[in-house]
Amino acid sequence: MWRRILIVVLILVGVALVWGMFSLPDYMTGVHQRSVTQSLSDWKVEYSKIESHDAVRAAEMLEYVKGYYVPAEGYRSTPEIEAALESQRQDTIDAFVAALREYTNKDFGEDSEAWLANLRTSDSFDLSREEMNEFSKLVDALSEEHSIEKALAARSELVSASKQAFPVLLNRLNDQTYTHIEFLGSVSTTDLPSIGQVCFEILRIQIEGRWLKGMIQFHILDQSNITQWVNNHSLKSLTEMRQIALTQAIQKVESQPEDEIESKYAKEFLRFLRDKKSYIEKPGYDFGKPEEDPFDEF
Structure with missing residues (x-):
């Protein structure tokens, strides 16, 4: 009897491991995507209005967001999810640029290096x-x-x-x-x-x-x-x-x-x-x- 119980337990563990092998990547991908969505949303709110003390930080973050969440080849996701995340990332970039433009009365687009040069000169x-x-x-x-x-x-x-x-x-x-x-x-x-x-x-x-x-x-x-x-x-x-x-x-x-x-x-x-x-x-x-x-x- 104990042998049968052990066999059943081992079978269940094996099934769980197999299920985990296929499901865990999807689960972790979902967690990461939700984290990305939340981060982009938070940054958009934080830097939608720039004060003098965080202007340079906003320009530095602009460069960071431009390279943020670029999935590696073979990354498990769907075209729809990737398109939504890319759209959100671009919205966040646009919000940064609009805030910097309003703060400085200048327009360097998405060129974070130009923004930094301008801001650091002004601050100095x-x-x-x-x-x-x-x-x-x-x-x-x-x-x-x-x-x-x-x-x-x-x-x-x-x-x-x-x-x-x-x-x-x-x-x-x-x-x-x-x-x-x-x-x-x-x-x-x-x-x-x-x-x-x-x-x-x-x-x-x-x-x-x-x-x-x-x-x-x-x-x-x-x-x-x-x-x-x-x-x-x-x-x-x-x-x-x-x-x-x-x-x-x-x-x-x-x-x-x-x-x-x-x-x-x-x-x-x-x-x-x-x-x-x-x-x-x-x-x-x-x-x-x-x-x-x-x-x-x-």
């Missing part, structure tokens, strides 16, 4: 949303649609704002809107200058100072690297930024072949850079007074 310069908007209006005023008097006044205000205006100027570097021909002398172009070019020159002259055009090949900053350079040094004061930029420029000239460094032209240029560097290293140097500071002259 401790700008409020209202200040960002005011500086944006000043940049808009550089357009040829406005009078030259208004455009010049706007540029003057952007210069006076010093480092605080940098985030907005960086964000507008690719603005192709035409500005006034009067700005032609301050940008490196033979065409009608754009707002982006004027923004770049405001940034470069404030950081590197005004150089002779024949020295342009030794500039540290250009359109391709200025955003990264400023972000890397955003916690520095403007004076410190200038010291770093001039040091790098001096090193760039000194790295040229010896016969070129020994030329009269190179020696004069090195003297020019070293004089500028000595000037800003003087005790009491005040970059807040443009009329006394050759770096801010236009």
Whole structure:
């Protein structure tokens, strides 16, 4: 009798194991899918309205959600379930982008790296949303649609704002809107200058100072690297930024072949850079007074 009971028990255990082998993956898949659904729902609610303290986190989460729940090949599910989860994931991504767009008044779509660069620059310069908007209006005023008097006044205000205006100027570097021909002398172009070019020159002259055009090949900053350079040094004061930029420029000239460094032209240029560097290293140097500071002259 006991043998029969043991046989029955073993048969039941075997059936349970076989059932488990086929049912457990489906069960675990269901649990995981419910977990994914809940997580996406929670994130959508959490980041549908962004405050300053979680803006960067929202951009980081945007990147995470873009790669979230991508089933591996052979994953047990159905096309209907996968389509529903993918739709929910896209809804969550769209909610993140909409919230970031509302918070910043910018639109980088689903490009999380662009959002992060924008937010980290703004945070490093401790700008409020209202200040960002005011500086944006000043940049808009550089357009040829406005009078030259208004455009010049706007540029003057952007210069006076010093480092605080940098985030907005960086964000507008690719603005192709035409500005006034009067700005032609301050940008490196033979065409009608754009707002982006004027923004770049405001940034470069404030950081590197005004150089002779024949020295342009030794500039540290250009359109391709200025955003990264400023972000890397955003916690520095403007004076410190200038010291770093001039040091790098001096090193760039000194790295040229010896016969070129020994030329009269190179020696004069090195003297020019070293004089500028000595000037800003003087005790009491005040970059807040443009009329006394050759770096801010236009």
